[in-house]
Amino acid sequence: TYIIAEPCVDVLDRACVEECPVDCIYEGNRMLYIHPDECVDCGACEPVCPVEAIFYEDDVPEQWKDYANANYEFFEDLGSPGGAAKIGKIDKDTAFVAAQPPGGE
Numbered sequence: 001t002y003i004i005a006e007p008c009v010d011v012l013d014r015a016c017v018e019e020c021p022v023d024c025i026y027e028g029n030r031m032l033y034i035h036p037d038e039c040v041d042c043g044a045c046e047p048v049c050p051v052e053a054i055f056y057e058d059d060v061p062e063q064w065k066d067y068a069n070a071n072y073e074f075f076e077d078l079g080s081p082g083g084a085a086k087i088g089k090i091d092k093d094t095a096f097v098a099a100q101p102p103g104g105e
């Protein structure tokens with residue numbers, strides 16, 4: 001799977017959403033999260049993010065490893081909705097993301 005990391009926090013550009021062929025990038029309150037089971041690793045989202053927030057899971061920079069966990073944890077109670085468009089904005093973040101200072105680090 002691909003992972004969205006710190007640069008997305010409070011930016012939420014959403015350019016990535018348009019590119020994803022399986023609509024697996026879901027919107028929380030302060031950032032977007034990629035569904036680890038629905039992502040097909042096409043990589044289309046990664047180059048379009050203007051703040052370079054998206055990484056292949058194995059390539060997430062060390063200081064942002066907690067965001068890999070966040071992308072999994074976000075979906076623990078949601079299961080696999082099978083598409084972000086029909087769900088719309090989800091009124092939550094993971095605890096780790098919610099605890100970030102405004103504008104990220």
Ligand code: F3S
Nearest residue numbers: 008013014015016049
């Ligand atoms: Fe965030 Fe970048 Fe997508 S800022 S919403 S990961 S285009």
Ligand code: F3S
Nearest residue numbers: 020039040042043045
């Ligand atoms: Fe979609 Fe990006 Fe995965 S475009 S399929 S979230 S690599």
